[in-house]
Amino acid sequence: MIHRSYLVRQVCPVLLMLLVACLSGCASHVDRLREARERFHAGDLAGASDALDRQLKRSRTDSDALLLDKAVVELASGRPDQAEQTLRGVRDRFDYLEQTSAGEKALSMVTDDNREAYAGEDYEKILLRAFLALANLMDDGQDANAYALQVGQKQEQIIQAAADAQGNNPKAGYKRVALGAYVNGILREETHVDYDDVARAMVRVVSWEPEFRPGRVDLQRAQSGHHSQTGHGVLYAFTLVGQGPYKEEVAEEPSSAALLVADRIISHNGEHTLPPTIAPIKVPRVVLPYNAIRSVGVSVEGQPAGQTETITDVGRLAVQQYEAVYPEVVGRAVARRVLKKGIVFGAKEATGVEKHSLASFALDAAGVAWEATETADTRCWGLLPDRIQVLRIELPAGQHRIGLQPLGPNGPIGAVAETVVPIADGRNTYLLATFPHDRLVGQILVSRRPDGGSPGQMR
């Protein structure tokens, strides 16, 4: 008959190893997103959409992040209504997933953060609403003001929720997204009545995005000017410029080294050894690609009319907001390692394995393997632009040929893309184009005319 303690000592490590194998991580989100990103930036929208669809069929844990990318592809493809529908679904799920789940939290502590449902980074939750406003502006515009107001409400909610009882708030210094206030302002200005609302909105734009120079002109006009002169309308040319932020896995070296020293001390002095921190602690980092494109030059009937300016610096926003929560991300990763080591230590205590025995070594090896299976949570909205820019042009009512040309630090870096835009007296018309680098990706979208006409098409 096999002795019980022998059984426990020999079988437990094997079971633990099997458990580790079952809980092991897999390819990260950034790997899965690579093809879609490359195809989108190359202008292959159908290919990017197919790549995203394939990943959506395979993966459940990052489906919302993939849907955000899908919405960007739909928007660039000239389907703002579909993009809006997709974004709205993700917005509602993110709101639900903001609440914590004990089960997922527990599972993520013994595996990695990928096991928790993705509720989006703070900047993504805010930009999601900003994109909803833009998508709706390009469609019928009926809900654009509601979405624009939600941008402000969401950022206030995020900041207020982060305050603790002592009044400390790591998110208090968050950079605000001015795009929501801007869209609210321009929509109110079009009523020719609510100039007080316009002035309030533009005060926020100027204070949140002081480098947006046209904001001061807009504020002055809201305080004492008019929407446009008689017989004229206004074109707002929005552009999504550059390749935006995404997350990559990096080794958190200082924390890994500190934990290695700590576990060696405990292993030396304690009753049992701990699995050594051989596998580095992996955490996600927000990465900003280099962008040669700076803005987009806009011409009317072939004559230069100005260049778009940044109303929301997405890259800077993502980096700044992520830095505020980065200590928490590292803290959670370190806590997970400590917990895993604690479980191995507890298993040794419970099974009564001897220090430096073969079983102890096997448990340590299993612990190391368990730790090595961790994958950083790189789920993110990977097709965001680096900057959202806009140019306001007042034009006589009628049809106008509008040209868009990508500009680098020293001038034009790509070909001109053109479209025809209808301008109505005393009304706004909106245009949206995507320039990840030196050329237009997808279509130039033009908002529906007030008479319900169809959007203009790129030539």
Place this chain on the structure above:
Amino acid sequence: MHKSTRWSGGMLVGLIGVGLLLSGGCRGRQTAQVMNPNEASMVGSHTAGSETYLPLVDTAMFNLLSRHSQGVAPAAFQQGAVAPMRICFVGVENRSAEELGDFKDQLYQRIDTQIIQSQVYEPISRRYVEAGLRETRLRPEELFIPQNRQAFIDIMQRQGQPFDYLLYATVTSGTTRDNKDYQRDYLMTLEMVNIRTGQVDKESATLRKGYNRSIGAKIKNFGLF
């Protein structure tokens, strides 16, 4: 290995598990219910909401309507006995310390509806008002200048929408601080301008609201949580 040591090891693993479960809650679906008309509105904890704005509109409109239905209309106005006075409601101007957000259009609609229901006045559709202002490129406050006002009246007449009065609604606020707590007084003012004489008639309603952050104030107002 001692039995007690094994037991403590098992307990350690167990405690970690329990700790993990306690560290989070459960996700719950957001729910909603249709509120009974007699049910009290929610009270905005940080800013004014329907509990503030709706009574302000109702009171100010009631005051204005009661006065005019009793014939205490401005002296220059004579046609009231024959037909309802035609009102051009220009809009709600927010001069308070808070955002009106999505309330602004609701305030407009509420005032507009009460004007219609009063049978003392007859409003002009907002769409005509906006079209008139767009056509003339005038800001609402510029209608106080006689020649601007005349240009606007001409446009409205051309649209088949002549009117007797211009109506402006303004929301203002005043804040009094008491250390961590503060009181905010909200004032809704309705201003009617007789387009023939330029004479101004005014009615207003006020509502005071206390915002409590200190424990003492919360206890005093029975709003601990």
